[in-house]
Amino acid sequence: MDKMRAMELVLEAKSMKGLTFSEIAEAVDRHTVWTTSALLGQQQMSMTEADAVVDLLGLDMDVARALQAPADKGSLDGPVPTDxxxxxxxxxxxxxxxxxxxxxxxxxxxxxxxxxxxxxxxxxxxxxxxxxxxxxxxxxxxxxxxx
Amino acid sequence: MDKMRAMELVLEAKSMKGLTFSEIAEAVDRHTVWTTSALLGQQQMSMTEADAVVDLLGLDMDVARALQAPADKGSLDGPVPTDxxxxxxxxxxxxxxxxxxxxxxxxxxxxxxxxxxxxxxxxxxxxxxxxxxxxxxxxxxxxxxxx
Amino acid sequence: MDKMRAMELVLEAKSMKGLTFSEIAEAVDRHTVWTTSALLGQQQMSMTEADAVVDLLGLDMDVARALQAPADKGSLDGPVPTDxxxxxxxxxxxxxxxxxxxxxxxxxxxxxxxxxxxxxxxxxxxxxxxxxxxxxxxxxxxxxxxx
Amino acid sequence: MDKMRAMELVLEAKSMKGLTFSEIAEAVDRHTVWTTSALLGQQQMSMTEADAVVDLLGLDMDVARALQAPADKGSLDGPVPTDxxxxxxxxxxxxxxxxxxxxxxxxxxxxxxxxxxxxxxxxxxxxxxxxxxxxxxxxxxxxxxxx
Amino acid sequence: MDKMRAMELVLEAKSMKGLTFSEIAEAVDRHTVWTTSALLGQQQMSMTEADAVVDLLGLDMDVARALQAPADKGSLDGPVPTDxxxxxxxxxxxxxxxxxxxxxxxxxxxxxxxxxxxxxxxxxxxxxxxxxxxxxxxxxxxxxxxx
Amino acid sequence: MDKMRAMELVLEAKSMKGLTFSEIAEAVDRHTVWTTSALLGQQQMSMTEADAVVDLLGLDMDVARALQAPADKGSLDGPVPTDxxxxxxxxxxxxxxxxxxxxxxxxxxxxxxxxxxxxxxxxxxxxxxxxxxxxxxxxxxxxxxxx
Amino acid sequence: MDKMRAMELVLEAKSMKGLTFSEIAEAVDRHTVWTTSALLGQQQMSMTEADAVVDLLGLDMDVARALQAPADKGSLDGPVPTDxxxxxxxxxxxxxxxxxxxxxxxxxxxxxxxxxxxxxxxxxxxxxxxxxxxxxxxxxxxxxxxx
Amino acid sequence: MDKMRAMELVLEAKSMKGLTFSEIAEAVDRHTVWTTSALLGQQQMSMTEADAVVDLLGLDMDVARALQAPADKGSLDGPVPTDxxxxxxxxxxxxxxxxxxxxxxxxxxxxxxxxxxxxxxxxxxxxxxxxxxxxxxxxxxxxxxxx
Amino acid sequence: MDKMRAMELVLEAKSMKGLTFSEIAEAVDRHTVWTTSALLGQQQMSMTEADAVVDLLGLDMDVARALQAPADKGSLDGPVPTDxxxxxxxxxxxxxxxxxxxxxxxxxxxxxxxxxxxxxxxxxxxxxxxxxxxxxxxxxxxxxxxx
Amino acid sequence: MDKMRAMELVLEAKSMKGLTFSEIAEAVDRHTVWTTSALLGQQQMSMTEADAVVDLLGLDMDVARALQAPADKGSLDGPVPTDxxxxxxxxxxxxxxxxxxxxxxxxxxxxxxxxxxxxxxxxxxxxxxxxxxxxxxxxxxxxxxxx
Missing domain, CATH: 3.30.1160.10 (Cyanate lyase, C-terminal domain)
Structure with missing residues (x-):
């Protein structure tokens, strides 16, 4: 599973459980901004951090492995964001x-x-x-x- | 005179007189960041602000007029900076x-x-x-x- | 479900039911332009607004959830539209x-x-x-x- | 003289005389938006319109001729404006x-x-x-x- | 069904039946160039025109609906065609x-x-x-x- | 002298003398479209053709030589014209x-x-x-x- | 079947059978370069040529039809090749x-x-x-x- | 003097003297293609080669020095030539x-x-x-x- | 199977087995950098090298064939990397x-x-x-x- | 004087005096690569370093000032070098x-x-x-x- 697929599953589970990024960050024991960027595929989590995420969100170990994988950093489609x-x-x-x-x-x-x-x-x-x-x-x- | 030419004259005079952006900002009575961006052609100074600049740097009124002109904002050559x-x-x-x-x-x-x-x-x-x-x-x- | 998939389902149902954007906008109780842009994935609907859409079009709650999700705004393929x-x-x-x-x-x-x-x-x-x-x-x- | 050079001379004279685009538009007997776009090189003025501009601003006939020349329309440096x-x-x-x-x-x-x-x-x-x-x-x- | 998928089905059926664009145009009662551009997703057919296409080619009503949908015009992958x-x-x-x-x-x-x-x-x-x-x-x- | 400079001189003289492209084309004994494209730097004139141009417009032999030079064809600033x-x-x-x-x-x-x-x-x-x-x-x- | 899919099947079969482009070209009775470019989707084969390919490689008639289809020429992902x-x-x-x-x-x-x-x-x-x-x-x- | 300026002077002198690239190449004792590319700024000439050029064309030593300078190779304005x-x-x-x-x-x-x-x-x-x-x-x- | 799919399977198996690129390189009997670039789709392995990879990682012969295929070199999405x-x-x-x-x-x-x-x-x-x-x-x- | 103009003067003087980058580096008491990059406008020299350059090359203090100015780093015309x-x-x-x-x-x-x-x-x-x-x-x- 790649980090983009993991991100989709995390966001879906987060939305279903009604959790905020801050609440996940608390479980991970990291700052909200860092945790959010890790969930969006821009950081490499430790095993403990990744486990905390999948435990909280009820996801399986494939997601945890993807969160620990090295990141191919860059979250935008092009050099000039349209959003x-x-x-x-x-x-x-x-x-x-x-x-x-x-x-x-x-x-x-x-x-x-x-x-x-x-x-x-x-x-x-x-x-x-x-x-x-x-x-x-x-x-x-x-x-x-x-x- | 356009704002780019005014910027060149300002930077040359600043270098000759050994002044810092902070010292110019003090004379202009604005924050260093705002003053610097105005000198680099990204803001529109008031007459008082522009006069303070040319007084301090010993430049003529053409420069003051250019500093008061509306800015065509954007300080980079392209969407991805190389510096x-x-x-x-x-x-x-x-x-x-x-x-x-x-x-x-x-x-x-x-x-x-x-x-x-x-x-x-x-x-x-x-x-x-x-x-x-x-x-x-x-x-x-x-x-x-x-x- | 992402907003693009929701948009496809909305447009398909709208076409099948022969509804106009204005009629959907009336059900949503918003202006036609705003409602259309929301259905095309460029806005974030409230729960009430999204429910009105899926009720009218006979779509399921996944679509409603997608319509309430934050938008990654930008509806074109590139900086210069070809249409x-x-x-x-x-x-x-x-x-x-x-x-x-x-x-x-x-x-x-x-x-x-x-x-x-x-x-x-x-x-x-x-x-x-x-x-x-x-x-x-x-x-x-x-x-x-x-x- | 090309339209870009004419634009520079017009803007300089306008600034020196302290005139607004609306005042020039009145002299030209056209809407402010149209007149401004013509002065910025995006329209083709009639002889009467161009003469009114150079009369008001005290510019010579080269400028008037440039204002009457066909326009190579497009006022921006690239497809995505930075301003x-x-x-x-x-x-x-x-x-x-x-x-x-x-x-x-x-x-x-x-x-x-x-x-x-x-x-x-x-x-x-x-x-x-x-x-x-x-x-x-x-x-x-x-x-x-x-x- | 989107217009690109409809185009694929039309071209496949056309090739199978050995029909030319001109023959389809005759059935549609339009010029060959217009009909071809409509089949390639660049125009919006009327119901009569779309029905004539699917009748001739033996395609189903999904294709006809797609041919009547508004077009997102632009048939090339980029601004400079390689073909x-x-x-x-x-x-x-x-x-x-x-x-x-x-x-x-x-x-x-x-x-x-x-x-x-x-x-x-x-x-x-x-x-x-x-x-x-x-x-x-x-x-x-x-x-x-x-x- | 390069072809762009020659083009500027030709257009200036043409405007001063109040000539049309068609009138120049007649003097050159070529079609208006071809002649115009040659004057705009996109074709290579023969000596006779170039001489006819400079005779009619009262320009000197440098312009004639430039009109006979091989063209670096391409009249636009980029792949997508803004005009x-x-x-x-x-x-x-x-x-x-x-x-x-x-x-x-x-x-x-x-x-x-x-x-x-x-x-x-x-x-x-x-x-x-x-x-x-x-x-x-x-x-x-x-x-x-x-x- | 489009020409890209046909190309994949051809390359797979070629690799499985251990054939070279030259050997296929011989069967097609064309030059190796032309045959290779046709197999890579850049040319339009005749029926005889396409049949020779599918016979040699043991592929079905869908592939032959795709090889006879008009080509959307251009084999690279962008204007500057990275390979x-x-x-x-x-x-x-x-x-x-x-x-x-x-x-x-x-x-x-x-x-x-x-x-x-x-x-x-x-x-x-x-x-x-x-x-x-x-x-x-x-x-x-x-x-x-x-x- | 940079290589582009040298190129302009070479082409001007070549045109004035009515010489061909082949004739210059003979004087340089190199192939026409190589010599042409060197004159167009894409190669580094030896002193002997550069001297032969300026002798033949009656240019001064600045041009010879530029022809011997290292080249910043690349003769086109962009990745897709318009000519x-x-x-x-x-x-x-x-x-x-x-x-x-x-x-x-x-x-x-x-x-x-x-x-x-x-x-x-x-x-x-x-x-x-x-x-x-x-x-x-x-x-x-x-x-x-x-x- | 193309080289990108082979790369995914290799990285997945490598992660599951807890192997490093260096360990795979040792099995392949090549330098770590070369081996890594080959696994990432940028080189053409010999049969012996490819077999060593699939033996070590427990993958099937399709992967080995893909590793021996010629590479379409270039590992980045665009000319300016975002990572x-x-x-x-x-x-x-x-x-x-x-x-x-x-x-x-x-x-x-x-x-x-x-x-x-x-x-x-x-x-x-x-x-x-x-x-x-x-x-x-x-x-x-x-x-x-x-x- | 900007760094690009300084670079031109430095390269001209270096060529006239027949000096190498290594010899200038020795005078500057820095590594050849660093010194070269500073002369090409990519680094900020100290006063001592800049003085050593202008002394050796016989250039005036304007050049020395430019060599000490902050650099707008980036030596290429675009993201993909053509040389x-x-x-x-x-x-x-x-x-x-x-x-x-x-x-x-x-x-x-x-x-x-x-x-x-x-x-x-x-x-x-x-x-x-x-x-x-x-x-x-x-x-x-x-x-x-x-x-």
Whole structure:
């Protein structure tokens, strides 16, 4: 079973049992964002993590094995997402890409933000003018080493 | 004068005078990220903001006018950035795009994070294992209205 | 069941029963355009709305569940539609894109038309020289906030 | 002189004189949207219309000649606009493309909305919850003729 | 049943019965080119036309229903056809595109050839130096209306 | 001087002198379509033809030499034209491509319409319901030779 | 049965019977290159040729019918082949494309090498420094006819 | 001076002096195809070869230096050539790509035709039915080495 | 059975039996990198090699036949890999492509590194600051031969 | 002055003075590969390094400033290089991409090879059967951190 099929079975069972990603994350003992990305085929779970998922959702061991398999990362159909929610993030990279490079280089020197020693947080900030989505990208700075 | 030419003159003067984006931002009385994106041609400055820039950098009024012109937003040459620093953000959208959609929809319902009522912050988090880059995307949640 | 399969079953049943999108929209108690886009997999129905659809069309609850699932929005195969009817709208964006930006910015300032607090209407205007299609796009203006 | 160069000179003069597109449109005696699209290189002006432009803006006859030249229509750099304001219209075509086809075909039969016997209107609708942008696309229905 | 599946069944039956497109067109009482394009999924047949097809070919009513369904027009896999016969037409648009625009604009003014009030004819012209293919594209001129 | 620069000079002089493509074609003693395509850089003129052009338009011998140079054929910026007039021809290839292949193959056997032993005619057909554009593509049939 | 499925069955049977393309070509009484391209779905066989194939390989008449069907020519997944052997030919077109045009035009005048009145030969040239692959492309010169 | 500028000067001088590629090749003492590709910027000439070119054409040493510079090989604007003469070669790769792979692998085993230990010949074969273009690609077979 | 299906069965059996690529490589008596690439469909195994695989993994002869079939090389979905591990190699080609050309040309002259008389090694270099991945690409230099 | 212009001046001076990249690298006191990539606009030099370059080559301080500017990394025109030498590296990523992922993941676990804490070496290995190019990519392993 490949990770995409496992994802379908997980989402179906999740919907049938009325569970949220946060509740599954709690069972897995990981952050909601990481757990969600693992269930969507973008991470490699440990055996304990995968077992927790299939136990909670009542799925069989084929799914658990797929969740532990290495990921072929990349969740989109093409370089420009068509879904508006995802597109906003693409748009931010398009509009602020050179800005982020300039600000990070000025503050840190030549290098970049790691996407492996990295985490994402999504927070809801209550606001009378409309609640806000806060997405926090947090990665170690990786300097370019000269040789 | 178009905004790209203004950007070149601004960067040249900034380099000659040894100023940082933060110092220009202070003169403009705006956040460093916003000011940088405006100098890189992605925002529309007010007259006061543009005047502060040309005063500080010793540039003429043509540059100020260009900084106040409407922006044709989009700072990259194509949909997939080749510069590694910028590419990491593209990669994050590729890998975590469906995750962000799932997590935001579960928390907020059908809608998305605004990219207009929106701000970006870049912070340096000191860490003995290597300082960390923290990029905070913060936008109002925009629910889909049915009709 | 995914939304694409649900769409196929809905269209098949609609054709068999000889119903129009407007008649389904009436049962759903929503506008024809919104209802059609929901049936074509681009919106997330409430339980009541989805139940109205499957009741009217004699479909089972799997379809109703799919209609309530979050949408991966985007109804076309690529960025440039080949179907001539849809292409005309793409052509309008190509030809009048910069015009719309200039006119909206001049009238409203820096910002854009929301596509979430948004509705579309399609009207038939009788005209002796040939009836006219009137498509009305109506979205809240979203100003860019500086920070 | 080509139409792109004419556009640059027009926009520069317009900015220097502090004129709006609406004021130029009044001088040209055409709708603001049509006039703007002509100034942005997407239409072919008559001699009277072009003369009114150069008179008002104090430009020379080369510009007038360019405004009367046939247009190589298409105002964007690629099929997917990067500017967020323009992108929202692309997004609407992506998300609602098949919906528009279904609704128009059901109402009118096999055919499409003309983009030549066609006009666009942009209106500002005052609204306490935030003013609204209303874009009205209005074209004759063109039925497919069988043979 | 979708139009692609109907096309497969039609072509299979046509081949089994040894019929030509012209013979089917005669039964449908339409031109060979229009009938062929309808059988290849690019047009919407009336009930009478579709019934004539399934009667002649011995197919069932599912096929007839599919032939009457609205078409998602576009018969190629991508913008540049690889099949040499079809590519020649693409090549003609590439090489003579600006020529056709110049000649049509000079003769007719600003506008274009309709592709809805339109027909195609294919004729065989006997020629001792090798018979010739004559493809006649014939559409109403559609002038751009100013507003 | 390259053919693109020659084209610009030719179009400028043509506009200044108020000549039509047909009038230039008469001087060249070739068909209007062929002459136009040669002036737009898509054909290789003979010395006599090129001389006739520069004589009529009052241009110098550099232009004549460029008109006689071999052409790098292809008049469009990309595979999908954005200009609506040219796009209609692209659309016809998209929608009727497989139809043309089927009809030509059935009539002629395996082969294709030559685009070298080939001519295009554009005719205006008066019609009370709106004059019609008739574009005639006429090429020798080239059978595939087996070996 | 479509030509792709026929190709799979042919290749499977060929492999099972341990036959080479040359041996099949001999049975078909055609050149190895032409026969191979026909078996790979790029040509239209006569009934005799197709019957020889299915007789030799022990396949049924469905395969023979598919081999006689018109081909939708084009054997690659995209414009740039990834397979290194095939890519070398693409590379040769990339590197020597303008050279081939210049040399052919200088020798023959304005025109091109036919790809229909055309044949390919592949020869093995023994060489102590490593045997050589010789691919011979041989097509009638097709002059551009002016009109 | 870069190789593209050198190419322009070479072609201009060649045209002025009425020389053919073959005559230049004779002066360079190399094959016409190789010499042409070197003049078109695709090869690296030796000092002797480059000197022979500038001597013959009366160009200065900057051109000679550019002809000796390493080449950034690739003579086309994109992966699919629009020029019909060059496109035929692309078409041949598209249609016969998998055929060439099958025939070469069957004859030689796993490997490919070198494009470095490689030569191209273009011959004119007189033929009463129309002279033929013969293009001979000749490269050492390079077997894949396992490890 | 095609090579992709064989790959799936091999990976499934490998996972079930808890074998590593190195262990399979040992049974095949080839390097781990070569063996892995063969199992992933990129090489052509000999009968002995393929038999060793199916013996070790308990698969049937269909798999062995597929492993011996010629490869349609190319393991990625598109030209820009989305998986971050693979993307780093693409990035290295993007950033260091012209550097590698300059350094190799200066050291070796005009030519390139063979990708057929070629091997890849992957080594783990222990390092207290974090172990290092060393990827060694090793191919015969192939000089361009002039003719 | 931008980095591309600086690169041109550096390459011109280097050619005039007959220096190699290795000799410049020695003056800069860095590895030849790193120095070359910096001169080709892909790295950010320190003041000392840049001064050494302009001293050696006799260039002015504008060039030195450009060499110290941050790089917009990416040395190629598109995702698929056309130059054969560079293309071989692209081909290696295409063919061995999934192999490298499998081998690295099996040896190191979930993670990737850093492209910042990274170096490239190019070595010439003498070999009687033809000298070999050895390219060594060496980067710290970066494990994915879960959260």
């Amino acid at each position: 508006p929610l995802i597109h906003r993030f693409h748009e931010i990279v398009q509009v602020y890409g050179t800005t982020l490079r300039s600000v990070i280089q000025e503050e840190f020197g030549d290098g970049l933000m790691s996407s492996t020693d990295f985490r994402i947080d999504v927070e809801r900030i209550a606001d009378p003018a409309g609640d806000r989505v806060r997405v926090i990208l947090d990665g170690r700075f990786e300097p370019y080493r000269k040789w | 590694p620093l910028i590419h990491r953000f593209h990669e994050i959208v590729q890998v975590y795009g469906t995750t962000l959609r799932s997590v935001i929809q579960e928390e907020f319902g059908d809608g998305l994070m605004s990219s207009t009522d929106f701000r970006i912050d870049v912070e340096r988090i000191a860490d003995p294992a290597g300082d960390r880059v923290r990029v905070i995307l913060d936008g109002r949640f925009e629910p889909y209205r049915k009709w | 001539p009817l849809i292409h005309r709208f793409h052509e309008i964006v190509q030809v009048y894109g910069t015009t719309l930006r200039s006119v909206i910015q001049e009238e409203f300032g820096d910002g854009l038309m929301s596509s979430t607090d948004f509705r579309i209407d399609v009207e038939r205007i009788a005209d002796p020289a040939g009836d006219r299609v009137r498509v009305i796009l109506d979205g809240r203006f979203e100003p860019y906030r500086k920070w | 967020p304001l323009i992108h929202r219209f692309h997004e609407i075509v992506q998300v609602y493309g098949t919906t528009l086809r279904s609704v128009i075909q059901e109402e009118f039969g096999d055919g499409l909305m003309s983009s030549t016997d066609f006009r666009i209107d942009v209106e500002r609708i005052a609204d306490p919850a935030g003013d609204r942008v209303r874009v009205i696309l209005d074209g004759r229905f063109e039925p497919y003729r069988k043979w | 040499p016969l079809i590519h020649r037409f693409h090549e003609i648009v590439q090489v003579y595109g600006t020529t056709l625009r110049s000649v049509i604009q000079e003769e007719f003014g600003d506008g274009l050839m309709s592709s809805t009030d339109f027909r195609i004819d294919v004729e065989r012209i006997a020629d001792p130096a090798g018979d010739r293919v004559r493809v006649i594209l014939d559409g109403r001129f559609e002038p751009y209306r100013k507003w | 609506p007039l040219i796009h209609r021809f692209h659309e016809i290839v998209q929608v009727y491509g497989t139809t043309l292949r089927s009809v030509i193959q059935e009539e002629f056997g395996d082969g294709l319409m030559s685009s070298t032993d080939f001519r295009i005619d554009v005719e205006r057909i008066a019609d009370p319901a709106g004059d019609r554009v008739r574009v005639i593509l006429d090429g020798r049939f080239e059978p595939y030779r087996k070996w | 290194p052997l095939i890519h070398r030919f693409h590379e040769i077109v990339q590197v020597y494309g303008t050279t081939l045009r210049s040399v052919i035009q200088e020798e023959f005048g304005d025109g091109l090498m036919s790809s229909t009145d055309f044949r390919i030969d592949v020869e093995r040239i023994a060489d102590p420094a490593g045997d050589r692959v010789r691919v011979i492309l041989d097509g009638r010169f097709e002059p551009y006819r002016k009109w | 019909p003469l060059i496109h035929r070669f692309h078409e041949i790769v598209q249609v016969y790509g998998t055929t060439l792979r099958s025939v070469i692998q069957e004859e030689f085993g796993d490997g490919l035709m070198s494009s470095t230990d490689f030569r191209i010949d273009v011959e004119r074969i007189a033929d009463p039915a129309g002279d033929r273009v013969r293009v001979i690609l000749d490269g050492r077979f390079e077997p894949y080495r396992k490890w | 971050p591990l693979i993307h780093r190699f693409h990035e290295i080609v993007q950033v260091y492509g012209t550097t590698l050309r300059s350094v190799i040309q200066e050291e070796f002259g005009d030519g390139l590194m063979s990708s057929t008389d070629f091997r890849i090694d992957v080594e783990r270099i222990a390092d207290p600051a974090g172990d290092r991945v060393r990827v060694i690409l090793d191919g015969r230099f192939e000089p361009y031969r002039k003719w | 054969p030498l560079i293309h071989r590296f692209h081909e290696i990523v295409q063919v061995y991409g999934t192999t490298l992922r499998s081998v690295i993941q099996e040896e190191f676990g979930d993670g990737l090879m850093s492209s910042t804490d990274f170096r490239i070496d190019v070595e010439r290995i003498a070999d009687p059967a033809g000298d070999r190019v050895r390219v060594i990519l060496d980067g710290r392993f970066e494990p994915y951190r879960k959260w």
